[in-house]
Every structure is written in C-alpha cells, then in structure tokens.
Amino acid sequence: MYHPRLYGDFYEMGLKYGSLLHKNGFILPNISKEKKDFGLKSYEELKKFYPEVIEEINGFAKGIHEKPEQLGAFLLSVIPDVRGYCSVFAFKNKNSTIIGRNYDFLFSLKKFTESSLIAPKGKYAYISQSDVFIGRVDGVNEKGIFIAMSFVNGTQIRPGINFYFIVRKVLEECATIDGAIMMIKSAKVSSANNFLIADRFGNMAVVESAVEKSMVRYPKPNENFIHITNQFETKEMKSYDQGKVEWSKSTERYSRLKEVLMTTKHMDIQDAKKILSDSCVCLDLKKQKFGTIWSVVADIKALTIERAETKPKISNYKVEKRLDWWLNKQRK
Known part of the structure; x- marks a missing residue:
C-alpha cells in the first residue's frame, strides 16, 4: 500500500504524484475503445461536477507524460464489476x-x-x-x-x-x-x-x-x-x-x-x-x-x-x- 502526502493546489498535487509514479515505472493501463468512449463522455460530466479535480488530472497527466483526456477516460471508465464488495x-x-x-x-x-x-x-x-x-x-x-x-x-x-x-x-x-x-x-x-x-x-x-x-x-x-x-x-x-x-x-x-x-x-x-x-x-x-x-x-x-x-x-x-x-x- 502506497502512503502519499499530497497538499497544495490541485495541479501541484497531481504533478507531484504523477511524477513520482512515473519515476517508479508507472504506465497508464490500456482500455478498450468501448471503455474509452464511455470514459470520455463521463469526463465531460466530471468537468461540470468537480472542475477543480480536472486540474489535478492535468497535473498528473503531465507527470506521467500522458494526455489528460486519456487519463480522464481511464479514471471515469472504471465501473464496478468485481470491485468494492465491502x-x-x-x-x-x-x-x-x-x-x-x-x-x-x-x-x-x-x-x-x-x-x-x-x-x-x-x-x-x-x-x-x-x-x-x-x-x-x-x-x-x-x-x-x-x-x-x-x-x-x-x-x-x-x-x-x-x-x-x-x-x-x-x-x-x-x-x-x-x-x-x-x-x-x-x-x-x-x-x-x-x-x-x-x-x-x-x-x-x-x-x-x-x-x-x-x-x-x-x-x-x-x-x-x-x-x-x-x-x-x-x-x-x-x-x-x-x-x-x-x-x-x-x-x-x-x-x-x-x-x-x-x-x-x-x-x-x-x-x-x-x-x-x-x-x-x-x-x-x-x-x-x-x-x-x-x-x-x-x-x-x-x-x-x-x-x-x-x-x-x-x-x-x-x-x-x-x-x-x-x-x-x-x-x-
């Protein structure tokens, strides 16, 4: 289990954590076209629901050398199947x-x-x-x-x-x-x-x-x-x-x-x-x-x-x- 401490403005938090993970070999997982399309549509909803966190996604994307839309699509494509049985x-x-x-x-x-x-x-x-x-x-x-x-x-x-x-x-x-x-x-x-x-x-x-x-x-x-x-x-x-x-x-x-x-x-x-x-x-x-x-x-x-x-x-x-x-x- 990782134990990051993230504070400051949203972009700074994203850049710090993304850069740290990139340094340790992190690569954004690939997703299917269907999931990507779903994620991109959801990403547009996130922009309205919580615009501040979009700045963190932008910073994280820069830290891992990835496009923000690709990162956003991945994050918003995660729909439970075997997740969260709690x-x-x-x-x-x-x-x-x-x-x-x-x-x-x-x-x-x-x-x-x-x-x-x-x-x-x-x-x-x-x-x-x-x-x-x-x-x-x-x-x-x-x-x-x-x-x-x-x-x-x-x-x-x-x-x-x-x-x-x-x-x-x-x-x-x-x-x-x-x-x-x-x-x-x-x-x-x-x-x-x-x-x-x-x-x-x-x-x-x-x-x-x-x-x-x-x-x-x-x-x-x-x-x-x-x-x-x-x-x-x-x-x-x-x-x-x-x-x-x-x-x-x-x-x-x-x-x-x-x-x-x-x-x-x-x-x-x-x-x-x-x-x-x-x-x-x-x-x-x-x-x-x-x-x-x-x-x-x-x-x-x-x-x-x-x-x-x-x-x-x-x-x-x-x-x-x-x-x-x-x-x-x-x-x-």
Whole structure:
C-alpha cells in the first residue's frame, strides 16, 4: 500500500504524484475503445461536477507524460464489476461515533492500493484509501465526516460520475451529513452504489444510489447504528438491484453485522476491530482469490484512525498520524 502526502493546489498535487509514479515505472493501463468512449463522455460530466479535480488530472497527466483526456477516460471508465464488495458500519455512543470498514477485492490487485493524506488548498484535509490514484473509496476528513462506498449490482450504467469522485468531493467539501447527502443526490451517477456517511455528532445515513433514482435511509428509532454490504435495503430501491452477489456472502455479512451491532451497548475502536475480523464479516475466498485487503476503524469525533493493510486481525492495525501532523502544521 502506497502512503502519499499530497497538499497544495490541485495541479501541484497531481504533478507531484504523477511524477513520482512515473519515476517508479508507472504506465497508464490500456482500455478498450468501448471503455474509452464511455470514459470520455463521463469526463465531460466530471468537468461540470468537480472542475477543480480536472486540474489535478492535468497535473498528473503531465507527470506521467500522458494526455489528460486519456487519463480522464481511464479514471471515469472504471465501473464496478468485481470491485468494492465491502462491509461498513457506524455506531453512535453517548460521546463518540465509531466506524468500521472492510474493503474486499481481488488479492492480485492489493499492490495497487494506497492510503493518502490529501489537503487541497481551500478544501478540507482528510485521510482516505483507494485502489485507483486520484479517486477515493473511503475516508475521514478534518471535520469528522466519514464516507465509504460499497458496490451494488445495479440494473443500468451510463456515462457519469463514478463513486471515486463522489467520495472524494464529499471529503473535500462537506462538514455535515445533510451537505454530503445533497452532494451525492445531485451527482449524475454512472452506476449503483451504497454510500454510508457519519459525522462526529453521531448523525449517520446511507444513500442508496442508482442511475434511476436514490433513497436515503437512517437508523431505525431503536437503533444507534447503520451498516451496508452489497445490496439495497429499502423497498423503493429493490427493483434497481439485480442481486447476484451472494458469492461474496453479502446477505450473510449484512445479517452478522446487524446481529452484533444490535447487541452492542457501547463500542470502542477495539470492539470495531473485533467485528471486522469476525469470520462471517471478513472475506477470505481462496477459490475466487478475493477477500478483505484493508480495514479501517476510527473514532471520528477524536479523529483517531487505525488501519490494517491486509486481512484484519486485532493485532495488525497501525495508528494513522498524518492527519494530526497536517492539522498541527497548520496551527503553527
């Protein structure tokens, strides 16, 4: 897992990281003509949705000696097929909010993963993880906003904004749950996903997002938690979910999370680690060569973040210190 620290204006961040990867032999992967056409159409949508990140793409493209359109087409052509089969939860205590996230993916692609400190000029700083440079799949920002996505096998795809850039824009611009929900719902999404959002005050929600429509669900009145795996749960969204994800034990993971969370009275970070390493939650599918390749736990009020960069065990998490480093640097 790479651990870049990127800060400054968007172009500078892109140029720095692109140049570093180019120096280490990075070459932009080839994609089919069909994917390129899809990506180029989506790239035009990204220009409207988040014009600042286009500057980062321009800088990154210069760093790797590639055309920005080629890079943009690649980034926006990434539509989930075997990506993002994940388990995510948020739990509200009286004085804290604890989150946990397993990211499940092909073992062979673990070498491309990264955890980044990103602090764009004029935006919020954050720690986030991804399997694709520039895009993000989860993270915690300096305002205590947590967001993570999970794949849903939707009924349609279209040129639009993929989850990588939705997660990223929320982290960089949102300080409230309501703001994050509005941003997600305003995006012309390219595919179906769940987005779990939580804040340091204990507010939490899931946006079930598809090409056709989106719905927001909140914890039930008797519950102080919310969770997602890889299906839509609201009746309004069921018809936009094809299913066919049970090879990844999605329903089993969802049920196990609910069972554990329902019986939990108080949670700390150690408890979150235990849940993520539960044999019914943590994936290790040897036949498919697929499973949990990183896990993140956090107290988002205290901005205490820990990460396991392989199959999670209670003992293999490391404390994340880069966000503290950045925030302390800004106070001086």
